[in-house]
Amino acid sequence: MLKSHVMMAFGLLMAAIYAVRLASGFSLSDGFGLGEAYLIGGLGLAGALLWSGWKERRHAKRIRQES
Secondary structure: HHHHHHHHHHHHHHHHHHHHHHHHHHOOOOOOOOHHHHHHHHHHHHHHHHHHHHHHHHHHHHHHOOO
C-alpha cells in the first residue's frame, strides 16, 4: 500500500512542477519548441506515475478484501 502512495505523491509533485513551468514558459508567439515538448513529456510521465499508483492501490485493496 505504501508503494502506491509514494508513486501517487511523486506523480502529483511532478505534475504540479511541470504544469507551473509549462504555464509560465509557454508562449504561442515563439511556436512549439523543444522546451515545450520536454515539459509536456514531463506531464505525461507524471500522469503515468499517477495512473500506475492508482492501479496498484486498487489492486492492494482488492487483495486485502479477498483475505
